[in-house]
Amino acid sequence: MGTPAIQKHKMTVDEFAQHYLGKRAELINGEVVEYMPTSPLHAKVVSRTTVYLGQYALQHKAGDVLTGEPGYIIREGNQESVRAPDVAFVRKERVPQEGWSEGFCTVIPDLVVEVISPSDSYRQLRQKVEQWLSAGVQVVWVVDPERRVVEIWRPDGTLQTLHENDTLTGDPVLSGFQIRVGELFE
Numbered sequence: 019m020g021t022p023a024i025q026k027h028k029m030t031v032d033e034f035a036q037h038y039l040g041k042r043a044e045l046i047n048g049e050v051v052e053y054m055p056t057s058p059l060h061a062k063v064v065s066r067t068t069v070y071l072g073q074y075a076l077q078h079k080a081g082d083v084l085t086g087e088p089g090y091i092i093r094e095g096n097q098e099s100v101r102a103p104d105v106a107f108v109r110k111e112r113v114p115q116e117g118w119s120e121g122f123c124t125v126i127p128d129l130v131v132e133v134i135s136p137s138d139s140y141r142q143l144r145q146k147v148e149q150w151l152s153a154g155v156q157v158v159w160v161v162d163p164e165r166r167v168v169e170i171w172r173p174d175g176t177l178q179t180l181h182e183n184d185t186l187t188g189d190p191v192l193s194g195f196q197i198r199v200g201e202l203f204e
Contacts, residue, residue: 031091031098035121044089045100046145056135063133063163064104066202071107071131074188074195081110081128082118089122092153101149105131107191126154128191133161147171156191166203 028048029037038045043052056064064085072083087102106127114125130150134143147158151173160169168186170178180186180199188195 031100031122034100039089039121042087044102045098046149047094047097047099054137056133059163060104060133060135063161063202064131066204067105067131067133067159067161070197070201071105071129071188071192071195074192075107078192078194079110080192081108082113083107084118084123084127090126090153091122091124092126092149094149094152099149101146103127103130103150104133109191128156129159129188130155130157131159131161133163136164157189159186161202163203166200168199168202 029045029050030048031045034043034045034050038050041052042055043050045051068083068085075081075083084106085104087104088106089100089102090106092099092101100122107129108125109128112125112128127150132143132146143160147160150158151171156173158171160171161167162169166182168180170180170186182198182200182203184199185196186199186202
């Protein structure tokens with residue numbers, strides 16, 4: 019007789035909310051992953067990105083920029099995840115009419131910004147990007163403060179890397195938005 023397999027309990031979104039709402043953790047396919055606070059460099063890049071996106075969104079009445087790592091519920095088959103992007107944008111026509119509420123978001127963002135931390139592994143980051151795109155996000159920006167580049171990931175599988183002097187646009191989500199990549203790091 020072999021050793022019995024230990025069955026790990028997969029947490030639901032509701033259980034995750036009861037135990038982890040407001041804490042630095044994500045639910046990935048039913049498993050909780052806790053993470054450390056960010057560095058000042060990471061926070062600065064998130065802040066600058068938020069300011070530029072926020073100014074555009076307000077000027078054009080385009081929608082809402084959400085930051086502070088709000089949790090978004092992603093359901094894939096029988097798997098449940100709650101992912102927390104550094105910055106997200108939701109077009110105005112997709113913002114809930116009753117406004118945002120407490121708890122996790124059920125509206126998937128149109129644009130997600132993930133700022134790389136030194137503790138992020140490439141495999142984990144790639145998994146997160148792929149999960150965002152399969153959930154319906156139209157474009158993911160992966161911002162790398164160390165290399166000073168922005169990777170643009172799209173649902174069709176294309177990946178574009180922009181360097182400091184290149185222009186980052188908001189296409190296809192934020193028509194007319196553009197900024198020199200280096201401004202995110204200055």
